[in-house]
Amino acid sequence: INAEYGGSHFFFLNLSPNNLLNTKNHTEKRIKKMIQQRFSETFLDSTKSEISFHGSEHSSIELSEFQRLQQTLQTTTTLTFLDLPRHHFGKLGCELLCRSIQSNPSLVLTLTKLNLSSNSLGPLGIQSLCLLLKSPEHNLLSLNLGWNHVGDHGIKYIVEALKINQTLRFLNLEWNYISSEGIEVLSEILEHQDCHLQSLDLGGNFFGVEGVKILTRSLKINHSLTDLNLSDNNFGEEGIGIISDCLYQNSTLKCLRIANP
Numbered sequence: 430i431n432a433e434y435g436g437s438h439f440f441f442l443n444l445s446p447n448n449l450l451n452t453k454n455h456t457e458k459r460i461k462k463m464i465q466q467r468f469s470e471t472f473l474d475s476t477k478s479e480i481s482f483h484g485s486e487h488s489s490i491e492l493s494e495f496q497r498l499q500q501t502l503q504t505t506t507t508l509t510f511l512d513l514p515r516h517h518f519g520k521l522g523c524e525l526l527c528r529s530i531q532s533n534p535s536l537v538l539t540l541t542k543l544n545l546s547s548n549s550l551g552p553l554g555i556q557s558l559c560l561l562l563k564s565p566e567h568n569l570l571s572l573n574l575g576w577n578h579v580g581d582h583g584i585k586y587i588v589e590a591l592k593i594n595q596t597l598r599f600l601n602l603e604w605n606y607i608s609s610e611g612i613e614v615l616s617e618i619l620e621h622q623d624c625h626l627q628s629l630d631l632g633g634n635f636f637g638v639e640g641v642k643i644l645t646r647s648l649k650i651n652h653s654l655t656d657l658n659l660s661d662n663n664f665g666e667e668g669i670g671i672i673s674d675c676l677y678q679n680s681t682l683k684c685l686r687i688a689n690p
Contacts, residue, residue, distance in 0.1 A: 581611035604633035645675035
């Protein structure tokens with residue numbers, strides 16, 4: 430690989446299995462330099478409609494790259510999709526990101542899809558993000574907050590924002606330590622007459638049978654959800670039976686995932 434070649438157009442690079450770390454020609458550093466150069470160019474291009482930069486367990490966005498991203502967000506007029514999973518930039522990173530978005534009136538209007546999964550946002554990071562959700566100017570349709578330690582406390586911020594928000598249709602909350610108490614809070618918006626959510630992912634939260642009982646109560650009232658993921662929530666056959674009975678009173682749900690090994 431020519432590490433100095435800046436004109437590459439790859440979207441996905443898989444170099445495993447390999448022995449790169451043991452080579453004497455510093456291949457790992459050369460590849461990292463090439464990738465950083467490519468993504469830096471992406472961040473500096475304010476004409477793009479999509480920015481996608483996936484981190485990993487061992488590699489995430491660096492401070493200099495984050496600052497370039499902020500600069501782009503403050504000037505872009507065309508961005509519709511911001512895709513930044515697995516960077517673990519936490520509460521502070523989320524605050525800075527939201528400030529950059531809110532500082533650009535054009536971006537507030539054009540951004541429709543946001544993926545911040547696996548960024549260790551926690552309840553306080555979610556609180557910052559929900560200020561953006563409450564903005565009447567924004568047009569966000571899809572929000573992925575999976576694997577972010579949202580918890581029951583963070584759910585409260587999300588529900589309060591959704592009571593005001595009129596645009597969000599797709600919400601991913603998978604693997605976020607949401608118990609039956611958090612599901613009870615979430616039911617407030619699901620049972621609200623002005624609920625606009627169409628797709629909700631609650632997979633991997635292990636809220637058990639008690640959480641299912643609360644959700645099915647909401648599903649009997651809700652008329653907006655068409656897609657619901659309840660997989661990996663530890664409710665067993667009892668929970669599946671409760672869900673099955675509920676479906677007789679729900680005519681809008683089209684896709685339901687309930688895999689619970």
